[in-house]
Amino acid sequence: MNEKSGTIIGVSGNLLTVEFTKAVVQNEVAYAVTGSRRLKSEVIRIRGTYADLQVFEDTTGLREGDRVEFTGELLAVELGPGLLTQIFDGLQNPLPQLAEQCGFFLQRGVYLDALPRDRSWAFTPTAVAGDRVTAGETLGTVPEGIFQHRIMVPFKLKGALTVERIVGPGDYTVGEPIATLRDADDEPVQVTLMQRWPVKIPIRAYAERLRPSEPLVTKVRIVDTFYPVARGGTYCIPGPFGAGKTVLQQITSRYADVDIVIIAACGERAGEVVETLREFPQLTDPRTGKSLMERTLIICNTSSMPVAAREASVYTAVTIAEYYRQMGLNVLLLADSTSRWAQALREMSGRLEEIPGEEAFPAYLESVIAAFYERGGIVRLKDGSLGSVTIGGTVSPAGGNFEEPVTQSTLKVVGAFHGLSRERSDQRRFPAIDPLDSWSQYPGVVSADQVSFAREMLHAGNDVKQMMKVVGEEGTSIDDFVVFLKSEYLDAVYLQQDAYHDVDGASSAERQRYVFDRIHRMLRCKMSFDDKDGARRFFQRLTQTTRDWNRLEQQSTEFRQIEQQIEQMLAEVSDYA
């Protein structure tokens, strides 16, 4: 064991100043010892013979003169079979097991293995002795729930290695050696089902990075049709409190068309995580017929849990996402909220008395955010298969004002922006994604021409709405008024979606194409009305009928009936002249 140690000479919040004698590594993990407890910490600054450490725990009771043990290791996570379905804290402690051991409350200084050591996995080798392999290539697989979990050459190994020995099919625990490799220096390397990887360093054991181009279907209409997300892309959801960021992520975590969903609950309410972890095991994933939990992993570092571990939590989450990407899977990482992580950086920066930037955030905020989203991407693996990490992060801007450092830094790096508006959420127009301000650089699931026509309609409708505020309804021509009604109709029956309705809540890409095609035709249709009230009544009826339509299964006969009803209604007002 490494015997390096130091002595505490200052405590301020969760920041320790430690005097040391032997070499110390920036960002290495250390433990502050108080009584029988060892509190995990990370070196974040070194000056002369003093190191500043952020402690991932409450520092109550630490004294000057207390010992600090340095480990020489960067903050790392365990990667191997058994991660899925788990609920970890930001440092990868499994919370249910902690509860078994400590009861109702979290106890500081208790660290458990992330991967169960006693469970064995049915390993099937795919490599044979004599094979030449490099980091990230597959040696064999174990079944993990619904997936073939690849056991890969540890990512940290350099150059080509030779498989000297590999075990036959059989059951192994994560700690047992399953292969021996020889590296370029002819040194032997033991491989187990599990490997460790430092969270702040991206995993790069792939052939090449590609451009995200395929839509990731979320089943939220306004997203997939208007502001799509791509596999391997990145997007952000800024919005004031209560505008629907979390609900939007929760729906996405249920319905998104991906293999694995990693939820990083970062510095927000614990209750929201509880909903997921209690409900998901009961819900069936329509893609697999198995419980939704089998494709889900939760990293939970909620607002009353230690602040420094919030920062670690997003890195823990993205590292695990990259790990499953290496198996040729599509992974979606949902982080709620990235602002809390930025605030954790700000708190630490303040304690370090660094020169503050805007709103007291540290000057390096922007580059930290950029580097995080850069870890999203779609890659071609060494065996030719594709894997992706898609990252969606919520942003919680102070005062709901997007002109603030975290939102602005995020907008610079993401591929899609789903801006939530207070006005829309007040009006219960959910999901409250602003249809005029949001944008996406990715291709969507319906025809781009139809979408751009609809977007123009929304803009035109909004112009009329603004104009009516000045000149009133009486000063608006009936044609303009119909444009306004059409845009409101599009909003009511397509952009808005009832998240809590079984059918309306999730709309497949195929259904979106079908429905949007009909709605688009409606928008294009020239209509004639006697007067504005007649027009308004017509659209009220049409809206109600279309909403009924949205609530029906596409295969049902009622669906067809209502569709015909809508067409009839349309025929009555169509102006064929």
Added chain:
Amino acid sequence: MHKVYHGIERIAGNVITVQATGVGYRELAQVSSRQGTSLAQVIRLEGGRVDLQVFAGGRGIATDAEIRFLGHTMQVPFSQSLLGRVFNGSGQARDKGPRISENLIDIGGPSVNPAKRIIPRHMVRTGIPMIDVFNTLVESQKLPIFSVAGEPYNPLLARIALQAEVDVIILGGMGLKHDDYLYFRDLLEENGALSRSVLFIHTASDPVVECLLVPDIALAVAERFALQNQRVLVLLTDMTNFADAMKEVAITMEQIPSNRGYPGDLYSQLAARYEKAVDFDTAGSITILAVTTMPGDDVTHPVPDNTGYITEGQFYLRNGRIEPFGSLSRLKQLVNDKTREDHRTIMNTMIQLYASYMETLEKQSMGFRMSPWDSKLLKYGQRFENELMDLKVNIPLEQALDLCWQILADSFDPAETGIASKLTHRFWPNH
């Protein structure tokens, strides 16, 4: 074995600095000088110097005061005998009752393991339609009342407390007016609720540091009751005073402020308190209702803003009414599908139509002609305000839902409401 020191090096605001060794971070000390004795807490250790925050404030402390370190952090006694009693911010009796010193518990303890929480599932009935119908309150919810000064937020808090079916009520007063303290005490007494209540009261004239302790003490005690299977309701008023006390201390400590003078950890500090709200797996629950006054009626002010991000919604009190916009119960979904089939639809439809009414009002104020549709909306909106929003209304949820249908039917045709036909067939009142 307690270490005793004399000789204060520095006094700034409520913070004193002494040279001392072997002192633990957050440890308590007793500071005695001619002014009397006060508790103080260690808030920084640095190269042999110890900064302490003095609960009774720095005023009148002499440099030769005696500082006795106690070897433990802040604690309060916990037992059934707390019920019916009133204490101050450092846990000393404020009424004439006996001193309680049994069974000391730590305050500001660790957070609940999320794996030990359960999904809240019980509606708290208040008889207020703006809450029961539109923003249902749920047991274990944490919810602030956003309010400008002068609104009847304390009476609202008291009314909900008396109407709710809970086992224990804990009131934490911060910077409370003495009159308001007496109001709460007398009201609880008159309604026979004092015997199941504990009051921790910091009034505007008490030392500011004691204000900082109130939420932690109140919640530590609440937690113990909840672990004994009790349903506890914690009332905190006013959390803006708590935040301002934090601001004052941060500025004395020369911390870099992040937003309008408030410390960068305002969010985490508030969250640490609000997250104590919980529904325990196999034990009781804590529900938190807290007043947050909004300086200048500005919800983007850092205190309401950070609070809104932390809590599970908010009741927005303005002009003596709970506003439908801005008010939110994030937990309502968990219960309002089990109340009555039409609950959710009524909730959404009524608000959407009320939003249209507001637009019509705007048009009207600009002097535009009112269309027949506008006239319907005007009629609707006025009835909504008078029959549902008025805080004097006190009716059960079911009656309130019926009233909503009646108002809709008196104002509109079914299709104009956008309500799914299935529901209008069943619920639309016949004329």
